[in-house]
Amino acid sequence: MAIFGLLWLAWALPTGQSPQSVAFQAADRVQVYGTYYPTGDRTRPVVLLFHQSESNRGEYAQIAPRLVELGFNALAIDGRVGGPMWGLRNQTYDRLRRVAGYEEALRDLEAALDWVIQSGHTGPVLAWGSSYSAALVFLLVKGRWAPGGAGTQAARHPQVAGVLSFSPWEYLWGENTVREAAAKVRVPVFITSAKGEAAQARVIFRSVGSSKKVQFVPRRDGRHGSPALDSEDGEEYWQAVRAFLTQFQ
Numbered sequence: 001m002a003i004f005g006l007l008w009l010a011w012a013l014p015t016g017q018s019p020q021s022v023a024f025q026a027a028d029r030v031q032v033y034g035t036y037y038p039t040g041d042r043t044r045p046v047v048l049l050f051h052q053s054e055s056n057r058g059e060y061a062q063i064a065p066r067l068v069e070l071g072f073n074a075l076a077i078d079g080r081v082g083g084p085m086w087g088l089r090n091q092t093y094d095r096l097r098r099v100a101g102y103e104e105a106l107r108d109l110e111a112a113l114d115w116v117i118q119s120g121h122t123g124p125v126l127a128w129g130s131s132y133s134a135a136l137v138f139l140l141v142k143g144r145w146a147p148g149g150a151g152t153q154a155a156r157h158p159q160v161a162g163v164l165s166f167s168p169w170e171y172l173w174g175e176n177t178v179r180e181a182a183a184k185v186r187v188p189v190f191i192t193s194a195k196g197e198a199a200q201a202r203v204i205f206r207s208v209g210s211s212k213k214v215q216f217v218p219r220r221d222g223r224h225g226s227p228a229l230d231s232e233d234g235e236e237y238w239q240a241v242r243a244f245l246t247q248f249q
Helices: 063-069 091-096 103-118 132-142 177-183 195-207 226-230 234-248
Strands: 020-025 031-037 046-049 073-078 125-130 160-166 189-192 213-216
Touching: 020 103, 031 063, 031 091, 031 103, 046 063, 046 103, 063 073, 063 226, 073 091, 073 103, 103 125, 103 132, 125 132, 125 226, 132 160, 132 177, 160 234, 177 195, 189 195, 189 234, 195 213, 213 234, 226 234
Parallel strands: 046 073, 046 125, 125 160, 160 189, 189 213
Antiparallel strands: 020 031, 031 073
């Protein structure tokens, strides 16, 4: 696959298992910042962690270490659409110094995937999105951003072996962009949301083209996006997530 504008800030990743700060460039030269959580084994699966609006990689500060415990490497990034939630700055957003649209942020997801591939990881790659990025992960698998809202294109990232989508909806251009992309996805898909969002999440779920798809609805209220895993209903969500991830271990 072609790599556009990938910039390494280090010759090689540290081999220790402590979280590591990383940075790389998206295709349009936007600098993307992230935290890499290694298992110490690059043959293990990798989970790409993308946050919701007004957020940053801190959304996964408690989630990523648990994924490492399950045997998954993880990369959480600061996307260009974000903000200062969790008491942290979004470095990508701050450096950009302008407002970016959700669709434009797909380039950050693509850059994260490129970084993982170029860093020598050989295990399956999973894309995990939250709110607006829960919509973008479907385009990461089966499409790419098209200027002017021209819609999704042919498959570009077959390296993505699975999708986890927390509170997805049609957040992007057009009325059916996410559903059209989801219909072309053939890899396993996990969709969840707060209980009050289950109906709209089900609309996306029904569109998914994969025969291996799961929608989890919490028994109680739950929470919007990936922070559901840190809520009072978090263990119920985690049980469903672990069951889905088992197929990649």
